[in-house]
Amino acid sequence: MTGSAWAVxxxxxxxxxxxxxxxxxxxxxGRTGLIRHRRGDVVAAARGCRxxxxxxxxxxxxxxxxxxxxxxxxxxxxxxxxxxxxxxxxPYLRAGQVMLAVYLPYAAVVLAALAGHALLDWRRRFxxxxxxxxxxxxxxxxxxxAGAAAGAWxxxxxxxxxxxxxxxxxxxxxxxxxxxxxYGPRRRSRPA
Amino acid sequence: MELVGVDLNATLIAQATRLxxxxxxxxxxxxxxxxxPGVAVEDGARTIxxxxxxxxxxxxxxxxxxxxxxxxxxxxxxxxWDFDAGPWATLGAWVFHRARTREAVSRHDGVLSxxxxxxxxxxxRAARLGADGYRIACVDGPxxxxxLTHVVRPIxxxxx
Numbered sequence: 001m002t003g004s005a006w007a008v009x010x011x012x013x014x015x016x017x018x019x020x021x022x023x024x025x026x027x028x029x030g031r032t033g034l035i036r037h038r039r040g041d042v043v044a045a046a047r048g049c050r051x052x053x054x055x056x057x058x059x060x061x062x063x064x065x066x067x068x069x070x071x072x073x074x075x076x077x078x079x080x081x082x083x084x085x086x087x088x089x090x091p092y093l094r095a096g097q098v099m100l101a102v103y104l105p106y107a108a109v110v111l112a113a114l115a116g117h118a119l120l121d122w123r124r125r126f127x128x129x130x131x132x133x134x135x136x137x138x139x140x141x142x143x144x145x146a147g148a149a150a151g152a153w154x155x156x157x158x159x160x161x162x163x164x165x166x167x168x169x170x171x172x173x174x175x176x177x178x179x180x181x182x183y184g185p186r187r188r189s190r191p192a
Numbered sequence: 193m194e195l196v197g198v199d200l201n202a203t204l205i206a207q208a209t210r211l212x213x214x215x216x217x218x219x220x221x222x223x224x225x226x227x228x229p230g231v232a233v234e235d236g237a238r239t240i241x242x243x244x245x246x247x248x249x250x251x252x253x254x255x256x257x258x259x260x261x262x263x264x265x266x267x268x269x270x271x272x273w274d275f276d277a278g279p280w281a282t283l284g285a286w287v288f289h290r291a292r293t294r295e296a297v298s299r300h301d302g303v304l305s306x307x308x309x310x311x312x313x314x315x316x317r318a319a320r321l322g323a324d325g326y327r328i329a330c331v332d333g334p335x336x337x338x339x340l341t342h343v344v345r346p347i348x349x350x351x352x
Contacts (some may be wrong), residue, residue, distance in 0.1 A: 029292070030293070031293065032211075033207065033208075033211050034211060034214065034215060035215060036215055037216075096294070113276065123343075126288070126343060129288060129291065129292065130284045130288055130343075132285050133291060134287040134288055134291030134292070135287060135291075135292040137290075138287070138290055138291060179294075185295075
């Protein structure tokens with residue numbers, strides 16, 4: 001894999017981990033009624049982060065099997081890398097670059113609003129929620145699926161497209177999984 | 193200074209008491225009618241009554257009595273925060289509750305609360321009627337201009 005392929009893969013993984021952390025936070029937020037809940041927020045974010053990485057294992061496994069399998073096949077049968085691993089990296093790189101083009105502006109706006117939320121007084125904090133974080137949360141599924149669909153389209157490869165869409169589903173599944181495992185009403189009604 | 197929280201719902205009071213214990217907060221909670229003498233207000237002249245998001249639960253016809261009860265207790269002052277009603281508050285409430293709440297009842301009630309909030313003029317009228325002898329103040333922003341940093345505003349009264 002080339003340096004740019006590693007960079008794109010790492011950036012997508014970091015964005016997925018961040019989104020997972022925020023999904024875990026959203027799942028836990030407002031559940032306890034406590035005023036001081038920073039520790040609970042950190043635990044929830046860590047759970048979300050772990051969950052998304054776990055849900056992405058099949059996707060990462062599929063990508064590695066495809067690329068490394070191609071490299072092994074190319075090395076063993078064709079005696080080189082041209083039709084093997086390097087050739088299989090290209091559609092992933094195209095898909096990843098397009099996905100980043102969709103996700104990075106969204107992530108930049110959300111992170112800027114979160115910085116504002118952390119630093120501003122409560123009135124302007126509400127403003128950050130009402131103007132950016134609220135609508136951002138509402139359109140998040142659309143952005144996630146649009147990025148994956150655009151990546152799949154750009155890849156011109158059925159397997160790469162399928163893995164991109166599977167990754168989107170994994171990212172969107174984090175909050176329901178966190179609700180079910182830790183924070184949903186049925187979990188909370190059980191005695192501690 | 194002593195902080196006392198009052199609600200008619202014993203379950204909510206029990207939960208508030210438990211959470212205050214967990215966080216070691218210096219306050220107490222009692223079940224009952226806050227305006228019943230002796231429930232929460234022991235010395236009216238040294239009491240300030242505050243609430244947030246309560247007024248829109250009262251019909252307009254009951255507002256004068258709400259303020260009159262505080263006058264009868266002789267509280268030093270009151271300040272009740274509620275939505276500055278208008279289309280922008282309704283839209284903001286919808287976005288806020290869609291983004292920050294998960295339960296259907298919360299999403300429904302949050303928007304309804306913004307829609308049924310009383311305008312400042314109605315609150316002022318009721319407060320002047322019920323709490324004679326208090327200096328009353330409440331100001332709404334322009335209805336059609338978004339004032340996103342003033343989503344809620346208080347109606348205040350201090351003994352003249």
